[in-house]
Amino acid sequence: MPLENVVEAYDLTKTFGNIKAVDGVSFRVRRGEIYGLLGPNGAGKTTTIRMIIGIITPDKGEAYIMGYNVHKEPVKARSFIGVVPEISNPYVDLTVWENLMLIGGIYCVPKEVRVRRAEKLLKMLGMYEDRNRKVKALSKGMRRRLLLAMALISDPDILFLDEPTSGLDVISARIIRSLLLKLKKRGKTIILTTHNIDEAGMLCDRVAVMNRGRIIAMGTPEELKIKFGKYTRILLCFNKEVDVELVKKHFDSYETIIQGRRLIIICKLRDIEEVLDQILRIVRTCNLNIEELQASGLNFEDVFIRLIRGDRDEI
Amino acid sequence: MRSKGIRQYLRKIWVLCLKDMKLYYFKGPTVVMGILMPLFIWFAFVVGKGFSFTESLPMLIALASFFTSSSITPIVMPWEARQKTLEMLLSRPVTINIILFGTALASSLFGIFISSILVIIGLILNVISHNLISLALGIMISSSCYSFMGLLFSAVPSDVPADAVMLSSVVKLPLIFISGIFIPISELPDYIRPLAFISPLTYFSDLVNYSYGCNPLLNPLTDIVILFFLTIIFMVLALVINKRTLMRRL
Numbered sequence: 001m002p003l004e005n006v007v008e009a010y011d012l013t014k015t016f017g018n019i020k021a022v023d024g025v026s027f028r029v030r031r032g033e034i035y036g037l038l039g040p041n042g043a044g045k046t047t048t049i050r051m052i053i054g055i056i057t058p059d060k061g062e063a064y065i066m067g068y069n070v071h072k073e074p075v076k077a078r079s080f081i082g083v084v085p086e087i088s089n090p091y092v093d094l095t096v097w098e099n100l101m102l103i104g105g106i107y108c109v110p111k112e113v114r115v116r117r118a119e120k121l122l123k124m125l126g127m128y129e130d131r132n133r134k135v136k137a138l139s140k141g142m143r144r145r146l147l148l149a150m151a152l153i154s155d156p157d158i159l160f161l162d163e164p165t166s167g168l169d170v171i172s173a174r175i176i177r178s179l180l181l182k183l184k185k186r187g188k189t190i191i192l193t194t195h196n197i198d199e200a201g202m203l204c205d206r207v208a209v210m211n212r213g214r215i216i217a218m219g220t221p222e223e224l225k226i227k228f229g230k231y232t233r234i235l236l237c238f239n240k241e242v243d244v245e246l247v248k249k250h251f252d253s254y255e256t257i258i259q260g261r262r263l264i265i266i267c268k269l270r271d272i273e274e275v276l277d278q279i280l281r282i283v284r285t286c287n288l289n290i291e292e293l294q295a296s297g298l299n300f301e302d303v304f305i306r307l308i309r310g311d312r313d314e315i
Numbered sequence: 316m317r318s319k320g321i322r323q324y325l326r327k328i329w330v331l332c333l334k335d336m337k338l339y340y341f342k343g344p345t346v347v348m349g350i351l352m353p354l355f356i357w358f359a360f361v362v363g364k365g366f367s368f369t370e371s372l373p374m375l376i377a378l379a380s381f382f383t384s385s386s387i388t389p390i391v392m393p394w395e396a397r398q399k400t401l402e403m404l405l406s407r408p409v410t411i412n413i414i415l416f417g418t419a420l421a422s423s424l425f426g427i428f429i430s431s432i433l434v435i436i437g438l439i440l441n442v443i444s445h446n447l448i449s450l451a452l453g454i455m456i457s458s459s460c461y462s463f464m465g466l467l468f469s470a471v472p473s474d475v476p477a478d479a480v481m482l483s484s485v486v487k488l489p490l491i492f493i494s495g496i497f498i499p500i501s502e503l504p505d506y507i508r509p510l511a512f513i514s515p516l517t518y519f520s521d522l523v524n525y526s527y528g529c530n531p532l533l534n535p536l537t538d539i540v541i542l543f544f545l546t547i548i549f550m551v552l553a554l555v556i557n558k559r560t561l562m563r564r565l
Contacts, residue, residue: 053406055405078408092398105330160406
């Protein structure tokens with residue numbers, strides 16, 4: 001019977017000097033799901049992934065891949081995974097093809113299978129024509145796509161992606177996202193870290209939100225949105241730009257975002273009357289016209305921000 | 316099952332060795348420290364002392380094996396750390412030992428290749444070893460020994476290859492003067508002579524001298540056995556120390 005949880009992390013803890021980078025992180029990833037580790041820079045996502053794949057040894061805790069303890073049987077555990085680490089490069093003095101053959105060789109993939117897979121992957125990622133180019137001649141986006149092809153050359157069961165689309169152009173990011181969804185359909189398990197909330201909401205079945213080395217929330221993006229269902233997001237569009245000072249004065253106890261003529265207010269449901277009252281006051285005082293008004297639940301980005309802030313301010 | 320595991324282990328070493336051959340044989344530090352340096356040292360000595368090629372071939376073979384075999388190993392780890400390819404490799408099903416063995420193999424083969432070219436040039440010019448077997452064995456063992464010695468220098472937790480090259484030069488250059496290459500060990504001052512016997516170059520130089528009919532200091536078998544044990548010692552030290560400093564590199 002196949003394992004249900006293909007990746008397991010128990011109480012992972014890592015300290016660098018005086019800084020606790022990861023503090024007791026535990027989670028399980030089910031077979032065939034896309035699991036996202038979300039968090040701002042420095043939240044501990046990359047360190048967590050590096051501990052799970054056995055690059056660094058945790059001070060405390062254990063990680064398992066397909067039931068193998070990563071730190072006791074690293075080679076066996078890593079034979080099931082493909083990794084696109086954030087802090088890594090292909091060999092710039094080798095060609096695209098040579099890089100793929102090298103990694104295929106490390107996984108002991110037979111040559112004819114390696115060649116077939118490399119051709120297929122390069123075509124899928126739009127790089128087949130560049131296969132004989134040295135990596136140093138490639139753009140950042142193409143290098144990232146090559147790293148993804150290198151991670152897939154062994155046809156792994158599990159794929160780890162650390163910030164897969166960070167800093168990429170729209171086309172490269174879209175190619176990668178679409179490939180990830182195809183891989184999920186083929187039953188692959190994908191674990192990705194990202195600070196791109198839209199991407200996480202779009203791709204992930206479940207997410208764990210990390211801040212300051214700890215997991216502060218876990219669940220599906222929808223579950224997390226429901227958790228913050230008591231909040232409402234009011235979007236207003238006026239006929240002219242909004243006076244920042246005026247908004248601060250009237251809505252100082254609410255979260256506000258001002259984008260030119262647009263004003264976004266996030267408030268609790270019970271405060272909505274008071275907020276609407278204040279809006280009407282501003283409209284009258286400044287002689288503004290409301291061109292658009294929307295009230296909705298929080299989107300995933302709002303949820304994420306509140307989670308991070310809540311952790312910090314203990315709201 | 317176990318034999319499959321061993322086969323895969325060796326295959327991974329070979330794959331990484333091929334990668335190092337492609338990447339590092341023509342890198343600046345390898346060419347300078349591995350080919351030009353021994354050639355210039357030999358040339359300066361031969362011109363200065365007025366030796367012929369025939370007389371000085373054993374010296375050139377010893378220098379070539381020593382410098383070429385230890386030229387790649389110090390730079391690979393810092394270079395890979397700097398290029399951010401080390402973490403990419405370590406996230407695959409390999410251990411640091413596999414990576415280090417691959418590098419040591421590439422380096423040893425480089426040393427064997429360059430030394431063999433010199434032996435062949437000697438054959439063409441009628442400078443023939445009277446014991447090709449001991450010479451071949453010596454070249455193989457010494458190349459491994461020096462490549463693991465070079466690997467020790469790569470344990471410096473730096474991502475600047477020049478740091479490792481500098482450290483290896485500081486150790487390697489004095490060794491060539493106390494290992495019986497330029498000055499016979501019997502002519503060394505009494506207080507330096509004991510140092511000659513801790514130099515791994517002494518035994519290979521002695522073995523090459525024996526192979527070309529010059530006066531050896533030790534029995535060739537003794538040279539081979541000592542070189543073998545030094546190889547084991549350098550290998551163990553290189554693997555242990557590199558493993559310890561690995562975390563500070565990533």
